[in-house]
Amino acid sequence: xRGQTNLFALVVALLLLTGVTVIGxxxxxxxxxDATGDPRDRHAATAVxxxxxAADAPVTVRANALDSEAVDxxxxxxxxxxxxxxxxxxxxxxxxGAPVVERGSPDNGVTVRRSVVVxxxxxxxxxxxxxxxxxxxxxxxxxxxxxxxxxPGSNGTITTVRANDRVVLxxxxxxxxxxxxxxxxxxxxxxxxxxxENATGRVTVTYRRQTNEPRVLRVTVDV
Amino acid sequence: xxxxxxxxVVGKTLEAALVLLxxxxxxxxxxxxxxxxxxxxxxxxxxxxxxxxxxxRIEATVPTPGTTVTVxxxxxxxxxxxxxxxxxxxxxxxxxxxHPESRLSGRIPLxxxxxxxxxxxxxxxxxxxxxxxxxxxxxxxxxx
Numbered sequence: 001x002r003g004q005t006n007l008f009a010l011v012v013a014l015l016l017l018t019g020v021t022v023i024g025x026x027x028x029x030x031x032x033x034d035a036t037g038d039p040r041d042r043h044a045a046t047a048v049x050x051x052x053x054a055a056d057a058p059v060t061v062r063a064n065a066l067d068s069e070a071v072d073x074x075x076x077x078x079x080x081x082x083x084x085x086x087x088x089x090x091x092x093x094x095x096x097g098a099p100v101v102e103r104g105s106p107d108n109g110v111t112v113r114r115s116v117v118v119x120x121x122x123x124x125x126x127x128x129x130x131x132x133x134x135x136x137x138x139x140x141x142x143x144x145x146x147x148x149x150x151x152p153g154s155n156g157t158i159t160t161v162r163a164n165d166r167v168v169l170x171x172x173x174x175x176x177x178x179x180x181x182x183x184x185x186x187x188x189x190x191x192x193x194x195x196x197e198n199a200t201g202r203v204t205v206t207y208r209r210q211t212n213e214p215r216v217l218r219v220t221v222d223v
Numbered sequence: 224x225x226x227x228x229x230x231x232v233v234g235k236t237l238e239a240a241l242v243l244l245x246x247x248x249x250x251x252x253x254x255x256x257x258x259x260x261x262x263x264x265x266x267x268x269x270x271x272x273x274x275x276x277x278x279x280r281i282e283a284t285v286p287t288p289g290t291t292v293t294v295x296x297x298x299x300x301x302x303x304x305x306x307x308x309x310x311x312x313x314x315x316x317x318x319x320x321x322h323p324e325s326r327l328s329g330r331i332p333l334x335x336x337x338x339x340x341x342x343x344x345x346x347x348x349x350x351x352x353x354x355x356x357x358x359x360x361x362x363x364x365x366x367x
Contacts, residue, residue: 010238014245032264039275047334056336084332
């Protein structure tokens, strides 16, 4: 009888040991399952995000500055061409939550975020000065480049165009030109036209206003 | 009445046999199925991660286009995966890991700017460096 008590204890001990082994194996199994598949998603997501914000990407005007028109034109095949790791993958690209490109459902993928600036260029604005009546045009802040076209009328000559007192165009014998003038984008500028007395010409200023909005670019890829 | 003397002996023998049986079955199960499978799975994971990390290192080495540059940068990769050496090759913009065990081989596309070509082969137990030869019009990346 005493021998059988020992046997019983042994069987219980072995059962416990089996239980511990099974638990250990399943924990190891879970750890392996958790670790699978992650790095490729991360690589693809990083690749897409980095290629999209690179200075030489077709959707940027410079590094980390996206052109809003080009972003609207972005599609899945262009993303694939830019970043081959995303080929055949499900991905979603959003700007502050607004979807830009989406293919499939990459909900199990890895998300990478980048801070970007979205550059939005408005349609051309145009302002004209009739030299006979006025002499200044105000260009708003945020414009770095204007096209000034000088049409000297029949009377007198237009000699100088100044931007905030800086001479940008000048010809003693009279301006008759179509020139690009660079301005500071950090302040508004007044363009002043100087002409001889009784001049009747016309000066037209054309520019595109540019706004920069900070956004968060989110790229989710599930390979 | 000699039977009574045998009871403990029989009992102990039975216990010993049971323990032996248990241990041997456990060893058989673990070493026969579970362990090799885990080893392969872990090795596949290591191989995958090696490939991805190497690809990221190579991508990070590439300078912005239009620069003239010569760089040699070491990249550390595991000497062996599942106790075997392997090779890493760059073919047509794809990084290929060639392992004697086909389950542990793999490939990953590289994400590079235009005008960048990657060539060369690494042996895992040899020196592994990335050489970058950049000229304004194109950049060559060599695994050596």
